[in-house]
Structures are given as structure tokens and as C-alpha cells.
Amino acid sequence: MNPLVSVIIPVYNVVPYLDRCLHSVREQTYTDLQIILVDDGSTDGSSAWCDNYVRIDERAMVIHQANGGLSAARNAGLSKAKGEYAIFIDSDDHIGPQHVEHLIRCSLQTGKPLIVTGGTTMYTDQIIDSEGNEQQNDIQTQWYPLERALEATVSLDLPFRSHAWGKLYAKELFPELHFPKGKLYEDQFTLYKVIYQAGGVQYESANDYYYTIDRPGSIVNANPRGKLDFLQAITEEWRFIAQHVPTVAPFVERRYTLALIDTYDTFVRSHERQHIDELFRLVCTNRHNALLHQPDLDRRTRLHYLMTLLGQKGYHRFLLSRR
Template sequence: MEEILVSVIVPVYKVEKYLSRCVKSIQQQTYGKLEIILVDDGSPDGCPQICDELATQDPRIKVIHKANGGLSDARNVGIRSSTGEYLVFVDSDDDIAPEMIERLYAAVRSNGTKMALCNVLCVDETGLPTGGSDGSPIQNECLSAEQILPRFYREKGLFYIVAWNKLYHRSLLCETTFPAGKWHEDEFVAAQLIWKAGRVACIDYMGYHYVTQRVGSIMSVKNDVRHLDSLEALLIRYRFYQEIGQSELLHETRARVLKALEEYYWGAPSKDSVYDARMKQIRREYGNLTGVPLKEIIRWKIFSISPALEHILLKTLKL
């Protein structure tokens, strides 16, 4: 099988404990024609020096040092600096199995697709499986975008959403970039990328090893207002589904936002004014969505007046 250059983009920030292991797993890929791009996102620890040292040992490694701009910005810089026909993203505290890129590339070639994705092995910081991958939905199959998008809302649907267990043809990322400054950045663009690809080859191979809830990682920071970016991403996804005529996905997308709003207003009072203001903004945006059935509009109007009243009427009148 002819090998075509694949660019592996690794955003780097405050991961000096994990960086060498991550890069080593890329260097040891059975797929040989790689360009490894380490994007030092202004890391304040020893990562910049580690990147430079690794580059002196392997001519495939290219290092970019930049001011801190966040994960999305680092990925976008890596995309612009890449020269491969295909791209892979690896977070610098994770690692990948030896055959991941070879198998993904074989999948796109054999199925004639522009994207392939593989299974994810969830591990702790020592590399031991956590069980988070049990019951994974990823099987050996080639699916249309229409088949994949509903799976976002199934158990472990995140495996279809995340950016880092996939191989992309670079044409998919020419006009779609990760939103700078946002958390949950994958959720802003996943549907658009899959829709643009049209069909996606899926392989039941534990190719990506995801370190769950590392201390100091973005996802381990609780009650941060930036976690609400996921709700903003859902609202953007809702409007995208309207644009492409995927009406059957609208209800489930709205339901996820409404559930979060209900949990917020029924939960303990927040002491964070910034968090409160962001939730009010999301509430307004939800109320302005178009294409909402009359029954749901009535329910939302009541909820906007009084969440308690909405709860009572929902139980008694089954709105």
C-alpha cells in the first residue's frame, strides 16, 4: 500500500510529565511517512525544551513555539503549518497504539472515505484501563453522516465527537477551524466535519489511549464557567442541523440544552455572577430558537416565568 504523508498535530501545554511518552508512541507507529508537529502553546514548564530536544533526535519532528492561545488555537496553527494530505490530532497527555495511523489510513483507502475513526481505550495516569471504554459503540463498519450524527446522543457518543481518534483528509479542515478560546472545542465542529466527509470508516481497534481526568487537565476543573461552552456548541449544532435539513435531530439537541437549564434552576444557588450571566445568555438563546413545536414553546414560556410552575404543570397536565 502506497504511503502518503500524514501530519500528526500535538498541542503542548504543561504536560512535561507525559510529553515524551506521547511523542514516543507517535514515533513508533508502523505507518512510516509521518510529519510530527509539536505546537508549544506558550507552556511555562519544561515542555518547550523537551520539544526542541525531541526535534534534534528525529527529523520528522517540527516544533512551533507560540504565545498561549489555548488548545483550539494550537490545533489551528498546527493545521496551517502541516503539509500532509491527511491529519491526525493527538493530545499531549495521551498516547496512541502502534498501528493506529496505519489502520486508519487503510480504512480510508479501502472504503474510499475522507475520514476514519477508531476505538478509544480509557486509561488512568499509569496507563491502566479504567473501564470507560466498556460497551464502546465503535464497530467495523462504514457509516454515512446521516447514520453517525444521531449516535452523538447515545451512550459513549463522545467517541464519535472527539477530534483525536480520527484521520482526516486535509480538505475537511480547509474551511472549518476549531473555535479559539473555547472548551469542548470538538463539539463545535464535529457535526460539520462528519457531514462534509459524507461517509466515515469506523474500525473496532483501540487505537487511541485517552488519559481520563488527569489532575490539572481542562476536564478535571469542576464548576468552571467555560464548561458551559458545551451548551453553546449544542445551540450551534442545532442551527446546523436546521441548515442541512436533519429535522429528526433537533428535538434531542434542544432536550440536552433544556435539561442543563432545568438542572441549573433546580440546583443550589450559584455564587458565581459570571456563571449566572452565561446561563441567562444561554436561556435567551434557547428561547430564540426557531422550529420549536408549539407544545414545547408553551412549556418554555411557562418555564421562563417560573420553573416551579412549569414543573407542577408538567406533572399534572403532561405538557
């Protein structure tokens, strides 16, 4: 008997994208699925879409709840998961027809509890041809031991990231899959703990998760609140890694150095006053370490840390002159 996979799909005001997303789930070559739709207080008709889908697919169920954000929706879905494995799909994205099959096959062949694949960027009007490149038989796999896998959570050089999607989680990892309510970049708060629990990551190269990059209203990196949440996530990860896997701490520390100056710059350019003094204090505290003990910092970041020697007002003038 094939293992059951719980597919958790948070839904909030995504009517233009739901058909594409749900169609891609229905077309999966791996059919032993529990499909959990979490309607997170939608007001645009997405709730009715979810109810209609449950009527046409007996594997599906829907949870209707007051709006609590992506973390709350994912956590609610996990609370109803009955599968031996779980995957997440964001409702404005979609998956290739063999997405679940590729992940499950890799898990069964390797016995690893955490299987990951990369994502492929897509636009809102693109559709994947199920008869096209998805019928892959030459998928490569690679084991990333704990240290290397944790590096991926703060690096852009490896083929997977700290997103909740594009990953197959064995049930033994479910207790670590708790996302902080009310936070942006909620994945960054969570995935390093899951990787630590799993002891590493098994990567498979299908890269058949398709994420939408041009949806109006989606969260963008220039959001000051998002930057602050990301900085908090990296700070917490740095502390955790320094305690549990200290050999990886320098990689996370470097990401903190980048995130800190980037967060401060975003607050200055957006004229946000809240948190600005505390952020500048953190930048100055980290300046010595950044300039003298991180020789691989890029020139831009190094310059920005140097210019903070001008003081807060002087650095602001420097930043605003470079628009």
C-alpha cells in the first residue's frame, strides 16, 4: 500500500489562481493524497471555490477559519493531517504532475525523512504542459549532510531554500513544523529546526514546484515589516546554530550582517521611524565584526558599514544621496 501524503493548501483571496493550483493537484500521478484546503477568512469567493472542490474530489476537505495569516493556516492544516508525509502548496502556485511522485519515490528509495526539490519561477498566465518536461526519468539526487543543508537556509548558492513548499516531510518531523503566527518569512523561523531534526536533506532535481512571482498584492522584500521579521528569524537561527552546530555559525552570522544593514537601509529609505534607533545601535555594534572578521563581505555591504562611522545623520545623508 502506498503511503498517504497530506497536501496542505492555505487559501486567502486567490480566486484567479485557485483553478490552476487545484487542477495541478488533481492531475498528480501519485493519487494517495489527503487534500486539506485551509480557507483563511477569504472575502473574494475563494471560500466557495474550496467548497466546490471538496464536492468533486473525495480526497479533499476544507477548513474555514477567521483570517490569521499564512502561519495559522499551515498550522491548522497540519493539525488535520493524517498522512505519513505532508507537503505544502501556496494557492497562487502550482505543481508539475509528477511532483508528489518524485518526492515520494526519493523518500522510499533513500529512507530519508526530508526530501526537497527546487522551485521554478512562473508568471500568472503560464500553464505547465503535463505532456512536456514533467515526464522526467533522469532525476538526480544528492544527500546534503546537516552542516551543508543548514548552509542552504542562508545561502543563494544551493538549489533549495528555506521555503515550506517544495519539500516532503515525514510524519516524524511534524512536531517541528510549527510556524510562528503573525510573522512574515515564517519559513525562515522554522525550516532550520526541521533540517536539524532530520539530520540533513535529500535533494531531488525535478524542480517541479512552480511559484508565481508577479501576483499583485504579494509580499515583497521592500516591506519594512518583512525585513524586520526576516532579521528576527536570522537572529534566532544564528543563536540556535551557534549552540547546536557551531561549525555553521559563521555562515549564519554573515547572513545576519547582510540582513541587518539591509533592514536598516530599508527603514531609512521608507522613512519609517519606529525601530530606527535600535536598528542603528545594532548596526554599530556589529560594525567591528563585519569589517574586520568577515573578509568575504561584498563591497557594497562593506561600504555601508564604513559609512556608519559618519554617525546616524551622516549615514542617512549618504543613503539618501544614492537613490
